[in-house]
Amino acid sequence: MNSRPAAKDELLIVGTGAMASLFASRLAAHGVQVVMLGTWKEGLDVLNREGVTLIGADGDERAYPVRAVARAEECKGARQALVLVKSWQTPRAARQLKACLAPEGIALSLQNGLGNRETLTHCLGAGRVALGVATLGATLLGPGRVRPGGDGVIAIEKRKRLEPLAALLAGADFRVERHPDPSSLLWGKLVINAAINPLTALFSLPNGELVRRLPERALMAAAAHEAAAVARAMGVRLPYSDPVAAVETVARSTASNRSSMLQDVQRGAPTEIDAISGAIVRAGEHHGVPTPVSRTLWELVKARSASEETQAWTPGARQLWDLVQTYPMA
Numbered sequence: 001m002n003s004r005p006a007a008k009d010e011l012l013i014v015g016t017g018a019m020a021s022l023f024a025s026r027l028a029a030h031g032v033q034v035v036m037l038g039t040w041k042e043g044l045d046v047l048n049r050e051g052v053t054l055i056g057a058d059g060d061e062r063a064y065p066v067r068a069v070a071r072a073e074e075c076k077g078a079r080q081a082l083v084l085v086k087s088w089q090t091p092r093a094a095r096q097l098k099a100c101l102a103p104e105g106i107a108l109s110l111q112n113g114l115g116n117r118e119t120l121t122h123c124l125g126a127g128r129v130a131l132g133v134a135t136l137g138a139t140l141l142g143p144g145r146v147r148p149g150g151d152g153v154i155a156i157e158k159r160k161r162l163e164p165l166a167a168l169l170a171g172a173d174f175r176v177e178r179h180p181d182p183s184s185l186l187w188g189k190l191v192i193n194a195a196i197n198p199l200t201a202l203f204s205l206p207n208g209e210l211v212r213r214l215p216e217r218a219l220m221a222a223a224a225h226e227a228a229a230v231a232r233a234m235g236v237r238l239p240y241s242d243p244v245a246a247v248e249t250v251a252r253s254t255a256s257n258r259s260s261m262l263q264d265v266q267r268g269a270p271t272e273i274d275a276i277s278g279a280i281v282r283a284g285e286h287h288g289v290p291t292p293v294s295r296t297l298w299e300l301v302k303a304r305s306a307s308e309e310t311q312a313w314t315p316g317a318r319q320l321w322d323l324v325q326t327y328p329m330a
Helices: 018-029 041-050 087-100 116-124 160-171 182-203 214-233 243-253 260-266 277-287 292-304 317-325
Strands: 010-014 033-037 052-055 061-064 067-069 078-083 101-109 129-134 138-142 145-148 153-157 175-179
Touching: 010 018, 010 087, 018 033, 018 052, 018 061, 018 138, 018 145, 018 260, 041 067, 078 087, 078 160, 087 101, 087 116, 101 116, 101 160, 116 129, 129 182, 153 160, 153 182, 160 175, 175 182, 182 214, 182 243, 182 260, 182 277, 182 292, 214 243, 214 277, 214 292, 260 292, 277 292
Parallel strands: 010 033, 010 078, 033 067, 052 145, 078 101, 101 129, 153 175
Antiparallel strands: 052 061, 129 153, 138 145
């Protein structure tokens, strides 16, 4: 493996999963020197040997060279970083970035759920952490092989230090929007994640099916309304006026995408349900907003992703999960 500090014009991507591979492929396709920092040895080996492969809807495959490393010291001095790991992996990512991000560098989190910014800030300081959301979809078909699951927007904080990174993203044909309110961005994405991801994971459906099937569409709307109510109680102004319309728009624009949560449960990996539905439940309790839909989805996804031997079933969760198992899956 080529071990050297990050070059001045390199972009660091923390992660080697679906979204990390999608961003890496599109940026590398437009001439950006991309270095990917991860822990998945098989993925790192393939990335270094074959590059990251973008697979189009027509099956066309194109591979783009990237540099993949396992140690933060191998990309020391990084000035611009995208954080694209699961929420439960953020503490590790924060430690890695502390070891390699330049003092004047900036790390942009495009992750799902609550708590990522706080974890990164604890290690890096507020000046080196920025928040954004991406409403794109991607499916990892194998190490270093990614298929887009629908287009969307990247909304980022309006900060001068982010402008070089924003220019790189725009140059790779990403639709980039600046936003003055990070909390609005965070909760805007959280409402969408909370309404789409758990349902796709429970019913094994791609995003678009949630709009086409009436029961799922009703559940999706209920989850969106509930999460939006919590945001309002916290004084957060969402970046859209109609949460249900916003959620359905994303579901349609990423119709073929199998959400990251669905991909996680299908391969037996930890999910981000605690940072999404669980976070909404906790915030609702703190602000006196009932969240029965989010609580039920939280319990059911945790039930699905845990084994019979280890699952501590909450009251009613067993009955609800048994009911879900009778539902016709895709």
